[in-house]
Amino acid sequence: MDELLVVEGLRKFFATSRGIVRAVQDVSFAIRPGETFGLVGESGSGKSTVAYTVMGMYRPSGGRILFRGQDITMPHARRPLALKKELQIVFQDPGSSLNPRRSIREILELPLRVHRLVDGRRLRERVEELLNIVELPPDYAEKYPRALGGGEKQMVAIARALATEPSLLVLDEPTSALDVSIQAKIINTLVRIQKERHLGYLFITHDLSLMRNIAHRVAIMYLGRIMELAPAQVFFERPLHPYTQMLLSSIPVISEEEERLKPAKIVSTGEIPSPVNLPPGCVFHPRCREAWEVCRREEPGMREVEVGHLVRCHLYGA
Amino acid sequence: MQDVLLDVQNLVVHFRVYGGYLKVLDGVTLQVRRQERVGLVGETGCGKTTTMKTIMGILPKPPGVVRGGRILFKGRDVLSMRPQELEHLRRSGISMIFQDPTAALNPVFTVGEQLEDAIRYALGRRDHASVREVALSALQSVALPDPPRILESYPVQLSGGMRQRVCIALALAYPKELLIADEPGTSLDVTIQDQILRLIHRLAEERKMAVILISHSLGVIREWTERVYVMYAGTIVEEAKTGELFARPLHPYTGALMRCVPKLTGTGIAEGIPGRIPDYFDPPAGCRFHPRCPHCMDICRQRKPQLFPVDENHRVACFLFGRNSRG
Numbered sequence: 001m002d003e004l005l006v007v008e009g010l011r012k013f014f015a016t017s018r019g020i021v022r023a024v025q026d027v028s029f030a031i032r033p034g035e036t037f038g039l040v041g042e043s044g045s046g047k048s049t050v051a052y053t054v055m056g057m058y059r060p061s062g063g064r065i066l067f068r069g070q071d072i073t074m075p076h077a078r079r080p081l082a083l084k085k086e087l088q089i090v091f092q093d094p095g096s097s098l099n100p101r102r103s104i105r106e107i108l109e110l111p112l113r114v115h116r117l118v119d120g121r122r123l124r125e126r127v128e129e130l131l132n133i134v135e136l137p138p139d140y141a142e143k144y145p146r147a148l149g150g151g152e153k154q155m156v157a158i159a160r161a162l163a164t165e166p167s168l169l170v171l172d173e174p175t176s177a178l179d180v181s182i183q184a185k186i187i188n189t190l191v192r193i194q195k196e197r198h199l200g201y202l203f204i205t206h207d208l209s210l211m212r213n214i215a216h217r218v219a220i221m222y223l224g225r226i227m228e229l230a231p232a233q234v235f236f237e238r239p240l241h242p243y244t245q246m247l248l249s250s251i252p253v254i255s256e257e258e259e260r261l262k263p264a265k266i267v268s269t270g271e272i273p274s275p276v277n278l279p280p281g282c283v284f285h286p287r288c289r290e291a292w293e294v295c296r297r298e299e300p301g302m303r304e305v306e307v308g309h310l311v312r313c314h315l316y317g318a
Numbered sequence: 319m320q321d322v323l324l325d326v327q328n329l330v331v332h333f334r335v336y337g338g339y340l341k342v343l344d345g346v347t348l349q350v351r352r353q354e355r356v357g358l359v360g361e362t363g364c365g366k367t368t369t370m371k372t373i374m375g376i377l378p379k380p381p382g383v384v385r386g387g388r389i390l391f392k393g394r395d396v397l398s399m400r401p402q403e404l405e406h407l408r409r410s411g412i413s414m415i416f417q418d419p420t421a422a423l424n425p426v427f428t429v430g431e432q433l434e435d436a437i438r439y440a441l442g443r444r445d446h447a448s449v450r451e452v453a454l455s456a457l458q459s460v461a462l463p464d465p466p467r468i469l470e471s472y473p474v475q476l477s478g479g480m481r482q483r484v485c486i487a488l489a490l491a492y493p494k495e496l497l498i499a500d501e502p503g504t505s506l507d508v509t510i511q512d513q514i515l516r517l518i519h520r521l522a523e524e525r526k527m528a529v530i531l532i533s534h535s536l537g538v539i540r541e542w543t544e545r546v547y548v549m550y551a552g553t554i555v556e557e558a559k560t561g562e563l564f565a566r567p568l569h570p571y572t573g574a575l576m577r578c579v580p581k582l583t584g585t586g587i588a589e590g591i592p593g594r595i596p597d598y599f600d601p602p603a604g605c606r607f608h609p610r611c612p613h614c615m616d617i618c619r620q621r622k623p624q625l626f627p628v629d630e631n632h633r634v635a636c637f638l639f640g641r642n643s644r645g
């Protein structure tokens with residue numbers, strides 16, 4: 001089998017004072033080497049929870065996670081060091097993920113030391129190499145995070161994630177806090193690195209236009225479930241789920257050419273329900289213009305309607 | 319022009335900080351006509367909010383200092399207004415939906431208390447029943463479900479989209495001629511943002527209000543405005559009818575920015591704009607975009623280009639298009 005990561009029936013619930021938050025339910029997907037697997041969805045749909053569970057930062061409430069066929073459904077602390085090295089994550093907020101009291105050199109040396117990747121004499125050289133990969137000049141090693149712009153901080157976070165030579169990178173909204181002119185540079189760098197190193201990316205964003213340009217396959221989440229999963233081109237050209245269609249039709253675009261690629265406008269109504277108090281049946285039914293009686297009663301399962309194109313909707317039932 | 323509602327000329331605003339001044343707004347010029355929907359677009363820190371706060375008379379001073387320029391609202395000079403006149407302006411002329419909806423709402427009072435307070439203040443009503451009526455209809459007008467329950471709620475008990483709508487209700491609780499909407503719904507999801515923008519659009523039409531819509535999203539601006547100003551580092555670099563701007567961007571910055579926006583066509587993403595936004599402490603002389611501009615000429619380092627009309631519906635501040643413009 002050539003899958004890098006396999007997630008099967010993943011579930012993650014949180015017990016809170018407000019009740020049980022069903023953050024992730026029955027999520028399954030796989031990522032191949034060199035592939036960008038995109039996870040899109042609106043706020044609170046469970047994208048980060050999936051990412052953190054894959055990273056071992058959360059213990060799953062159910063389901064399995066396999067890395068190169070090996071079960072890694074254990075907490076981070078119990079994962080073997082060799083495995084931790086293989087999976088790295090870059091977070092949304094470039095500021096808070098870097099220790100402000102450490103220089104960029106110290107920040108980049110830390111994973112090299114923890115994983116004993118290079119001996120002392122080569123540390124300096126390796127830090128320079130890492131900065132070079134993300135196109136930052138070598139003198140940045142002596143700077144502190146506060147002296148860097150938001151985009152540059154995110155480049156350092158990416159360099160740090162690459163230090164252990166991982167095979168899978170989880171990118172949780174790596175450019176959402178940045179301007180498009182800075183985003184462009186980071187995305188181009190990420191695409192180049194992926195080609196050079198044949199990395200698998202789990203790429204999370206709520207920006208569908210960005211997703212169109214980077215993902216090979218896309219899954220869309222709503223209230224903890226994957227509602228549709230398809231190769232990127234199919235996902236954008238022939239979306240099946242009413243939620244995917246609504247979301248795609250609401251994207252603001254900047255040209256007539258793009259306007260023509262959007263599904264006919266579906267006016268969005270209603271609020272996204274709270275994951276503590278999920279509606280019965282299909283979780284999307286209160287906002288779905290296609291909903292009929294069965295949608296209010298029964299939760300639809302995930303169905304493969306054509307090869308590699310899965311959808312969770314009664315419209316495509318047997 | 320007869321129908322000009324707001325006229326801002328050459329606005330210069332600095333911020334006093336340790337060791338000197340941040341020279342943020344460097345001669346901002348813009349006009350809004352009655353009932354017009356105008357967009358202001360630009361990247362983080364280019365001065366969009368600062369411009370609007372100065373127009374509203376709520377620029378914090380210090381550290382803010384207005385160094386020059388003029389702001390006329392219905393022909394009256396806002397910068398020389400006394401506090402009572404400014405109060406009146408905000409009560410009956412201009413209102414603003416702030417970028418951060420949480421900051422605009424007080425967490426320790428219910429929505430009803432805040433809304434009724436604003437209405438009582440604006441309309442001078444004392445009788446509780448009629449104030450409550452107005453508050454309920456304000457919430458109804460922004461399509462909030464179950465207004466009586468919302469009136470009893472504290473801001474934290476509402477979702478982001480509902481809070482944003484409460485802010486709109488608060489801004490529009492009584493008639494205004496100009497609404498400034500500073501990034502409405504950008505922190506929210508696209509489907510909810512779409513609902514909010516549609517709502518603002520509808521209310522503006524019903525009430526014959528002009529709108530200034532501020533956003534860093536070119537897509538949002540394209541969809542919801544009639545005319546656009548593009549801002550870069552405290553200056554207006556281009557102004558055009560919305561359709562015209564997107565069909566034919568002229569300023570090198572506008573063009574570069576449009577290429578950076580990911581497209582649904584999936585044709586890849588441009589390389590980005592080289593360099594960084596300028597340091598306001600010591601901004602570049604001449605055109606503020608010149609250090610990043612691939613077409614930079616000698617004159618660009620020396621003189622500041624003024625907005626130059628290339629045709630009736632399109633003006634650009636760039637020497638490529640008007641070598642004789644004065645700075």
Ligand SMILES: Nc1ncnc2c1ncn2[C@@H]1O[C@H](COP(=O)(O)OP(=O)(O)OP(=O)(O)O)[C@@H](O)[C@H]1O
Pocket residue numbers: 014015016021022023041042043044045046047048049050206275
């Ligand atoms: N540690 C936690 N304890 C309790 N609830 C949590 C926790 N982490 C996440 N949640 C809840 O789980 C749901 C999914 O959250 P998650 O952060 O995964 O969403 P997301 O898709 O990443 O959203 P966003 O786009 O806003 O980042 C939300 O309702 C969130 O409030």
Ligand SMILES: Nc1ncnc2c1ncn2[C@@H]1O[C@H](COP(=O)(O)OP(=O)(O)OP(=O)(O)O)[C@@H](O)[C@H]1O
Pocket residue numbers: 333335340342360361362363364365366367368369378381382417534598
């Ligand atoms: N009170 C202040 N004191 C010092 N500097 C300030 C103050 N307010 C704004 N600035 C500076 O002025 C510049 C413009 O800020 P402003 O908030 O107007 O930008 P903006 O275009 O609204 O950005 P955003 O898209 O992030 O909202 C920034 O560099 C900011 O740091």
Ligand SMILES: [Mg+2]
Pocket residue numbers: 047048049
């Ligand atoms: Mg998240």
Ligand SMILES: [Mg+2]
Pocket residue numbers: 366367368417500
């Ligand atoms: Mg702002």
